Amino acid sequence: xxxxxxxxxxxxxxxxxxxxxxxxxxxxxxxxxxxxxxxxxxxxxxxxxxxxxxxxxxxxxxxxxxxxxxxxxxxxxxxxxxxxxxxxxxxxxxxxxxxxxxxxxxxxxxxxxxxxxxxx
Numbered sequence: 829x830x831x832x833x834x835x836x837x838x839x840x841x842x843x844x845x846x847x848x849x850x851x852x853x854x855x856x857x858x859x860x861x862x863x864x865x866x867x868x869x870x871x872x873x874x875x876x877x878x879x880x881x882x883x884x885x886x887x888x889x890x891x892x893x894x895x896x897x898x899x900x901x902x903x904x905x906x907x908x909x910x911x912x913x914x915x916x917x918x919x920x921x922x923x924x925x926x927x928x929x930x931x932x933x934x935x936x937x938x939x940x941x942x943x944x945x946x947x948x
Contacts, residue, residue, distance in 0.1 A: 829894045830920055831866070833929075836907065837880075837915045838887040840873060847887040850912050855891065857903055863895035867933060880914045892921075892929060 836854065838847050848870070855865060871888035880886070900918055907916045921929070931937065 829864075829896055831892070831894045831926055832900065832918055832920055833890065833892045833925075834903075834916060834918045836889045836891075836913060837876070838889070838912050839881075839914055840883055840885040840887065842887065842912060846912075847889075850910070851889045851891075853910075854903065854907065857906055858891070858893055858895060858899065861895065861899040861902060863893045863899055866892040866894060867929070868892075876914075883914065886914050 836851065838850055842850070851868075851870070855868065858865060867890075869890040871890065873885055874888050875885055876883070904916070904918065907913050919925075
């Protein structure tokens, strides 16, 4: 199974609860299709880089998962059909991206260097 990462941008007209329900729907599609969800990260309401459908903000949600390749097409069809989705991007991760994500999850990038710790 290949490891993937998907970022979904939902319309800002939704409430927080409806946005969470939409993300749960897409996560259920993944798990029902045999995918293993590695990590989910809800970024919340953020400003878009450029207007999409005359909207300047959107609810961002990142999901990292392991899945067979044929499941990606099914998921993307459901994303295109859902009116709540402004944009989405699915990326197949290589070994370097997987290692980077593992380090990021473990908190390796948030640690202070030893010289700063000694000074404090």
